[in-house]
Amino acid sequence: MVRLLGAGGLVHRRSGRQGPGLLHRDSAPNVTGQLHMGHALNNTMQDIMCRYKRMLGYEVLWMPGTDHAGIATQNVVERQLASEGKSRHDLGREAFIERVWEWRAEYGGKIINQLKRLGASCDWSRERFTMDEGLSTAVREVFVRLYQEGLIYRGDYIINWCPRCHTALSDLESEHEEVKGGLYHIRYPFKNGQGHLVVATTRPETLLGDTAVAVNPEDPRYQDLPDDTVLLPLLGRELPIIRDPYVSTDFGTGALKITPAHDPNDFMIGQKHGLASIRVMDDSGTINAEGGPYAGLDRFEARKVMLADLEKQGLLEKQEDYLHSVGHCYRCKTMVEPILSKQWFVKVGPLAEEALKAVQEGRTKIVPAQWEKTYYEWMTNIRDWCVSRQIWWGHRIPAWYCSCGEVIVSHTTPEACPACGSSDLTQETDVLDTWFSSALWPFSTMGWPEQTPELAKFYPTSCLVTGFDILFFWVARMMMMGIKFMGEVPFTDVYIHALVRDASGQKMSKSKGNVIDPLIVMDQFGTDAFRFTLAAFAAQGRDIKMSEERIAGYRNFVNKIWNAARFTMMNLGEDEPGELPVEPTLEDRWILSRVSRVAQEVGRAIEEYRFNEAANLAYQFGWHEFCDWYLELAKGSLYDQGDPKRQEATRAVLAEVFSRLLRVLHPFMPFVTEELWQRLPGTNDSIMTAPWPGDHDGEIDPQAEHDMGLVMEVIGAVRNIRGEMGINPGTVVPVILSAQGGQTRQVLEAQAARIQSLAKTQELAWAAEGEQPAKSAGAALPEVSVFVPLEGLVDFSAEEARLEKELAKLDKELTPSRKKLTNQGFLAKAPEEVVAKEKAKVAEGEDKIIRLKENLARVQSFR
């Protein structure tokens, strides 16, 4: 029920430098107050940022909390009462509010616990609720100040009314939906009896409140009318025919009935022409006394009855099917009724202007930037915000009415009327829109209107993470209020994340039954796997299609890391790892280089909100580099009893790299990494406070990366031959290498033991450059040729087929480059390095082709 709001400013490095702050929220709450996918995604992303920044040494403040969800919560408690056969009116206002607090005490904390379960590392001691005393003080302060400045006013206007919730709604809370309806052509007889004027309407029941009929002054059809007054069908009231350019000549009949009390445009026209407004419905959408014979009928029933009567009287000329969009209450989906009513409004123009400028000037950056356009669009066309709600649960508007007519708006309950001195004052019964208090969240949660140290330190906050569905409801309003009352934007970045949908792209909803419950997912696959999945799929600007299959994939990854840890710890034993070796092996240099780079890349990706890249980078490294290669390579030294020094050195590297891997993974999977961190010898504090391993430039080693690449390619070539030739994995095969250049041979010779062990080969044999080992399968690599003698292992036709396949593939790959190099325009205009690259590529490819062709010829000769 409660909506989650979060706030955080963060940062402050010890140097006092500003860093990111965080804020957050979530999407529409549901009656059970359960954590859903939207919350999970939102909070996972914020948590990733917070954990990462904390590891960098920033002081992070992530303030959690919820809002009071006025209408929704009241509905739930009313339903509860209804089941006891009571209404809120039976209880009275105070008792009812008491009851809501009880409800909140029982259910309100549920979602907070679920957030904790998700691993959200908020500052839980600072949890806030919009109905808290402090936040309520801020609400009052803001209301009074806006009123004093004329930015809040009370007046009669058309508002969106929910006949079921019995309250006014803001424009945003009225959700437009396509509805199949009818366009009814109704005859309004001229008063003088000379025929009739035909009016087209989608809402015939509102004719009871008509006070005029309008036509466009330019419309040729209506230049010479037989009379300037028509009679309202069914009621017989006289209606003037007015002329206004607002009326379109090309829609319907060009004649528009004017019902000022039940349509915003009609209201506008009514004001312009000084027409009366007749409200014909009560708060429940039932026709009132103004409806004469139709009084007491529900609005939908009234439509049916009236249409039948019109038909009977020959006044319904025709009726056609018509598809149009109609507002519905965002809480209960009841069709909204535009009704003229006295309400409180915020004059948003001046506030929106500043909020618009702040983004245009880049003081607040919206990511991805495409949303800035949407924000501008809304801020530019914004209309005044109806903030009063006719419900009880919420911040009661601090306005008092005196019997003399005076309106007093004040922080505290006034003793007497300043105008007449009377003490007969009654407070406004309406409460404020929940979003009014949510709009103050970035500063009200930190003690405003007091000037607190938190505000000084964390305002403006660094980042707000939210879904686009709430950009206007919340982000835009926080911008307006923050700038107005703090003089500065509430956050420097707004990250708009995707929506979580089901596997087939449908929006998850209870009614569709396609909801995946994050709590069940966490039970089934573990929170870490779930979080990792969310991060890995959170590409900017695209919705996430969630399915259990995908989560299972990342569950496997968590398991892989767990097993890598078992292996690591098994080898480390109880001792604290020693210093990194002075003379590391090639694989040691390589993995240190890689982990250093990856930590930097992951960090950068997180900072730029590229969560999917960050997660994939970590995944790729963890599984395919650390586990697939390094652990296998390290076994060589680890198991070598004959060289204890080497063993010791390898243990040190293994411990270091694994420790860094855990830290890189920590923001995504906090639970497993913490658990493993605690078991790692030599660690004591939480991994949360361990330093991010992004500061090891000195270990980045391009030479090691290149050399290791060479070794990996040779191993890959032998494995490929084995696989393609169908050689049993257990068979140890001979291998002959032929290197182009001493350097290459040196590297490979030094790594002979690794190649033998990972490719399952006999001792490496060497052929002179250009020499052709007989009866062998071969592979051509950039710097080296690899041959696997096949005598007795396989038949040569298989090798022949394999080589032909390889040649065809290479040829296909080279075609585009060859074409470019024969293109004069390319040679003349393309950048030198691009040309050089293409040349090198072709040269390398052709060299491979030559060697493969030699192999092919040789193999064919054995046939």
Next chain:
RNA sequence: AGGCACGUAGCUCAGGGGGAGAGCGCCACCCUGACACGGUGGAAGUCCCGGGUUCAAAUCCCGGCGUGCCUACCA
């Protein structure tokens, strides 16, 4: 009615002017002393269609087609 996204391997999607990528699925082989939630190898794409810009387009521009979403007072 306007606006915004998206269309890439069987599925879900990254990428975004110069060598088509990942995960899952699929095929083959393998219980190798961390892990079968595993290992090794492999197959697989007209990057929606049509124009244009460019030496070079999956990528930029224009126009289609298709899908999704948001905003809107034409009764």
